[in-house]
Amino acid sequence: MGTVTVLTGKAVFTDPQTVRVDTAEGTVVVTGENILINTGSQPVLPDIPGLRTSSAASSTDAFNDVLGAIVRQD
Incomplete structure (x- = not known):
């Protein structure tokens, strides 16, 4: 399984696989096939x-589905 790196700062996609994050410690450039940006908000x-009784999915539901798929890969 891959690693998870948490960065706090202002992030901007510079292309489909690259994010530039301006942190308190400086600028970090992240590249990857899959990049997850969690803003900490709640739907x-x-x-x-x-x-509430429909099959409508929130962003939290989608995140949990993706996280579950990543965890099951190993």
Whole structure:
């Protein structure tokens, strides 16, 4: 399994496989086939009748699906 590196700062995609992150310690350039950016926000489901019982997925659901797929690769 690959490694996870947590960077805190302002990030900008410079191409489809590259992110430049300006951190307190300096600029870091990250390249990879898959790059996950977690903003720390939480999804909000609006109060729409039937939404909570539907198969609507939030960004957290998608993240958990991706994380589960990564963990199962080894």
